Amino acid sequence: MIATRDAYGEALKELGKINENIVVLDADLSGSTKTSVFAKSYPERFFNVGIAEQNLIGTAAGLAAAGKIPFASTFAMFATGRAFEVIRNSVCYPNLNVKIAATHAGLTVGEDGATHQALEDISLMRSLPNMVVLSPADGIEAKQCIYEAAKHNGPVYIRLGRAKTPVIFDENYKFEIGKGVELKEGTDITIIATGVMVERALTASEKLLEEGIKARVINMSTIKPIDKDIIIKAAKETKGIVTVEEHSIIGGLGSAVAEVVVENHLTPVVRIGTMDTFGESGDGFKLLDKYGLNVENIINKAKELL
Amino acid sequence: MELKEIARKIRVDIIEMLEASQSGHPGGSLSAVEILTALYFKEMNIDPANPKSEDRDRFVLSKGHGTPVLYGTLAERGFFPKEELKSFRKLGSMLQGHPDMKEIPGVDMTTGSLGQGLAAANGMALAGKLNNKDYRVYAVIGDGECQEGLIWEAAMLSAHYKLDNITVFLDYNGLQIDGPNKEIMNIDPIDEKFKAFGWNVLTIDGHSIDEIIRSIGEAKETKDKPTIIIAKTSKGKGISFMENQVGWHGKAPSAEEAQKALEELGGAK
Numbered sequence: 001m002i003a004t005r006d007a008y009g010e011a012l013k014e015l016g017k018i019n020e021n022i023v024v025l026d027a028d029l030s031g032s033t034k035t036s037v038f039a040k041s042y043p044e045r046f047f048n049v050g051i052a053e054q055n056l057i058g059t060a061a062g063l064a065a066a067g068k069i070p071f072a073s074t075f076a077m078f079a080t081g082r083a084f085e086v087i088r089n090s091v092c093y094p095n096l097n098v099k100i101a102a103t104h105a106g107l108t109v110g111e112d113g114a115t116h117q118a119l120e121d122i123s124l125m126r127s128l129p130n131m132v133v134l135s136p137a138d139g140i141e142a143k144q145c146i147y148e149a150a151k152h153n154g155p156v157y158i159r160l161g162r163a164k165t166p167v168i169f170d171e172n173y174k175f176e177i178g179k180g181v182e183l184k185e186g187t188d189i190t191i192i193a194t195g196v197m198v199e200r201a202l203t204a205s206e207k208l209l210e211e212g213i214k215a216r217v218i219n220m221s222t223i224k225p226i227d228k229d230i231i232i233k234a235a236k237e238t239k240g241i242v243t244v245e246e247h248s249i250i251g252g253l254g255s256a257v258a259e260v261v262v263e264n265h266l267t268p269v270v271r272i273g274t275m276d277t278f279g280e281s282g283d284g285f286k287l288l289d290k291y292g293l294n295v296e297n298i299i300n301k302a303k304e305l306l
Numbered sequence: 307m308e309l310k311e312i313a314r315k316i317r318v319d320i321i322e323m324l325e326a327s328q329s330g331h332p333g334g335s336l337s338a339v340e341i342l343t344a345l346y347f348k349e350m351n352i353d354p355a356n357p358k359s360e361d362r363d364r365f366v367l368s369k370g371h372g373t374p375v376l377y378g379t380l381a382e383r384g385f386f387p388k389e390e391l392k393s394f395r396k397l398g399s400m401l402q403g404h405p406d407m408k409e410i411p412g413v414d415m416t417t418g419s420l421g422q423g424l425a426a427a428n429g430m431a432l433a434g435k436l437n438n439k440d441y442r443v444y445a446v447i448g449d450g451e452c453q454e455g456l457i458w459e460a461a462m463l464s465a466h467y468k469l470d471n472i473t474v475f476l477d478y479n480g481l482q483i484d485g486p487n488k489e490i491m492n493i494d495p496i497d498e499k500f501k502a503f504g505w506n507v508l509t510i511d512g513h514s515i516d517e518i519i520r521s522i523g524e525a526k527e528t529k530d531k532p533t534i535i536i537a538k539t540s541k542g543k544g545i546s547f548m549e550n551q552v553g554w555h556g557k558a559p560s561a562e563e564a565q566k567a568l569e570e571l572g573g574a575k
Contacts, residue, residue, distance in 0.1 A: 023436070047432065047467070055425050055459035062429020065407070065415055067360065068436070070429075086422055086456070094407050094416035 001164040002139035005103040008160055009034025011146035012071060016042045022150065023063055025049055025072045027056045032162070033073040033103045053082040057091060057098070064096040069150055075109075076102035076118035076159060084124055091155050092128045099149045100125075101158045106246035107274065107291060108163040108196060108284035117279040123251025125157040126224045132177060133224040135159040135245075135253075137198035138168045141221055144175035152177060161246075163284045165196050168219075180227035186216030189302045190234040193244040194220045194253045197272075197293060201244050204298035215302055226256045235266035240305030242270050244298055246288065249273035270301045309515045312382060313343040317544050317571050319378030319391055325564035327395040330403070333554040335375035337479040337512070337539040338446055342379040344518040345444055354384040357411040363441050364430045366415040368423020369448035369477065370404040371556065376413070377401055385412035421454025423447060424474065428463050431472040431532075442526070446475045450482030452493045458503070464532040465504030473525040474534045477512065479541035483555050500534045512537025545570055 015022050016038055023045045030036040030048060039046035049056050053074055060070035072079070079102035080087070091098045105118045125133045132152060136142040142160060149156040168183075180192070184205050193201035198219045205215040216238055218230060235241060241261065243254035254271030261269050274291050288294060316339050324330045346352070350363040367376050374394070381388045386400075393399035400409040404418025414430070417423045427445040434441050451457060464472055476496065484490050493499075497507045506528045510517040518537070525533035541555070542548030545567045559567060 023433075045436065049459070049463055050466075052459035052462070054421075054456045055463060058422050058425025058456060058460060059429040059432070059463060061422075062415070062426035062431075063433050064429070065426060066364075066430045066433030066437075068429075068433050085419060086425075089419040090416065090422045090426055 001166055003162060003164045004136055004139055004142035004160040005034050005162060007139035007142035008101055008103065008146055009037035011143040012038040013041050015147065015150055016045065019069065019150065021067065021069045023047065023068045023070050025056055025060055025070055027051055027053050027074040027078070029074050035073045053078045054086045057083040057086040057100070060098045061090040061096050064098045069097055069099070071099045071101050073101045073103065075116060076105035076121045077116055080118060080121040080124045088128055092130045095130045095154050097153055099156045099158065101146065101160060103160040104162045105159045106161060106195070107279050107287040107293070108161050108246065110163070110284035110287065111281050113281035114278040119248045119274050119279065120251065121159060122223055122247050122253065126251065126256065130155055131224065132156045132222070134177070134221060135194045135223055136221050137195060137219050138165060140167060140169040140171065140173055141175050145221065148175060148177050159195060161196055163196070166199050168199055168202070175221060178222050178225050178227060180218045180220045180222070180230040182216060182230065183219050184215070184217040186214040186238065188214045188238060189305055190216040190218060190238045190241045191244060191298060191302060192218045192220050192231070192241055192253065192257055194223065195246050197244040197246055200293070200295050201298060204295045204302065207295065207299055208302060213302065213306065220253055223253055223256055226260060228260050231257055231260045232264055232266065235261050235264070240268040240270065242272060242298060242301045242305065244272045244293070246293060247273050249275060268305055270305060272297055272301060309343055309347055312347050313339050313515070314571055316343060316375065316378040316382055318568060319381060319388070320374040321559065321564050321567045321571070323374050323378065323391045323394045324558040325561065326392045328558045329395045330374055330558055331371040331556045332374065332548055332559065333481065333541040333551070334369060334448060334477065334479065335372045336543045336545065336548065337541050338372055338375050338477045339543065340513050340515050341446060341475050341477065341518055341537055342375050344515050344522070346379050346383045348519055349522050350444065351441065354412065357385060361439060361441055364414045364427070364443045366423040366427040366443070366445040367405055367417055368445050369420065369451050370418035370423070372446070373403065373405055376405060380412040386410070420448070420451045421456040424457055424460035427472055428460055428469060431469040432467060434471055443472045445472070446477055449476060449478045449480065449487050449493055449496070452476070452496060453491050461500065461503045461505065468530040469532045470529050472532045473522060474532065476534055476536045477539055478536050479539045481541045481550070481552050481555065485552055497536055504531065506531045506533040507536065508533065509536040509538065512539035513543060
């Protein structure tokens with residue numbers, strides 16, 4: 001078990017050693033986002049801007065314009081919502097090399113409740129030209145996302161979580177920006193999941209197999225640019241697609257997949273995510289269950305498509 | 307060439323550009339002519355043949371709607387042919403309505419959405435310190451723009467990180483789109499606000515090239531503090547019927563008005 005935010009801290013520290021152009025910014029949450037790990041090793045390359053998310057992004061834009069590779073971090077809610085227009089106009093429009101690594105995304109923030117549960121961040125970031133949107137499924141993949149983001153020349157949004165989640169991949173796993181990965185073969189139905197929901201999608205697939213239903217599972221860790229080929233292939237080879245994300249069903253992974261499917265007249269798509277609603281306080285994983293982001297719901301929705 | 311004559315030519319460029327495009331912002335462009343003239347023709351270490359040099363001084367026009375003065379200045383300084391100015395704001399032109407750093411040689415930061423330029427300038431100044439470069443970062447912000455919260459987030463940062471390599475001009479012309487700042491949302495006492503935020507604050511006549519140059523010299527001498535130069539200016543400066551008129555914030559002159567303006571400026575060339 002490891003939280004993707006912990007992997008982020010480790011990756012930053014390693015990257016800082018390899019590339020001295022890496023700089024890190026935080027908005028008074030460096031203990032929570034784990035940028036403090038980098039700050040400890042490279043204090044001169046760490047900037048705490050205080051509780052000021054617009055300034056976090058604006059300063060990062062200037063650093064990038066002068067040749068640095070800034071990683072700007074805070075909670076996903078404030079990184080994307082509070083600072084949205086600065087990201088749009090000062091980062092994405094000039095296509096500057098800013099990485100936004102946002103932690104505490106989704107319902108699994110838990111007890112802090114609706115104000116802190118970013119359920120719209122993928123939607124917001126996905127709508128911006130030039131922005132690459134990454135949503136890793138576990139600590140191993142999160143680390144690789146950070147490395148690849150640093151290599152990519154341009155804005156990248158990396159969605160990270162607070163909660164410790166099971167490790168899915170081994171060290172041989174190879175993440176590539178823009179590529180979905182088939183984790184399980186299947187010819188009846190396809191489940192496309194992202195982030196912490198990948199593990200639940202895998203469990204659902206195992207249970208479906210016990211009933212003789214072969215569900216293909218795809219990890220879609222790049223939401224943008226979305227891997228159209230893997231979606232089209234799945235749509236043609238199985239009877240339908242269930243998407244699963246710890247995010248609103250409006251504008252996130254489900255929408256991205258549905259757009260590809262509908263433009264190619266392919267197959268039914270059912271989206272699992274939070275409905276048109278805010279979250280509430282409570283244990284993060286119990287919240288996932290309450291809002292339908294659970295194994296049972298995936299199984300039920302998959303069966304409906306058969 | 308004398309700086310005053312350069313400033314006059316930039317004003318001519320502004321009027322001709324706006325007349326050709328029939329769109330854009332004359333008022334807040336004409337108010338900042340002397341500031342950009344002093345920076346680009348006297349102070350800044352820049353090379354039009356090598357606009358991306360790592361060691362160059364940087365300039366951020368945070369009040370991005372002032373593109374006519376920026377483009378006029380860059381063209382006069384040789385960053386691109388003056389011929390380009392006629393395409394300002396037209397389809398297919400590199401001269402976008404607000405500055406686009408991807409397209410235009412000499413533009414260091416994309417701006418236009420008010421309040422964002424100072425934060426970006428800070429980032430450039432931080433990078434300069436990190437890299438032990440002695441380049442300086444200059445920014446022009448508007449007075450109305452000081453109503454944006456991000457200006458103050460950024461102002462705090464410049465002082466906190468002791469960015470003495472950044473110099474900001476506040477183009478204090480007193481007017482915003484809807485009327486005088488004092489009526490819309492008073493920003494005064496603006497000098498005391500910046501002082502309270504830890505800045506070195508100078509107040510000058512923003513149309514006196516001598517005062518501008520002297521104040522930049524003072525800013526360079528100031529250690530461990532960012533400097534803001536509050537430049538008292540007139541919106542629409544140099545054109546009698548535009549001066550201090552709210553209506554000329556974002557309106558292009560007709561052919562007749564342009565002709566009159568050019569006559570006041572002493573002819574086109």
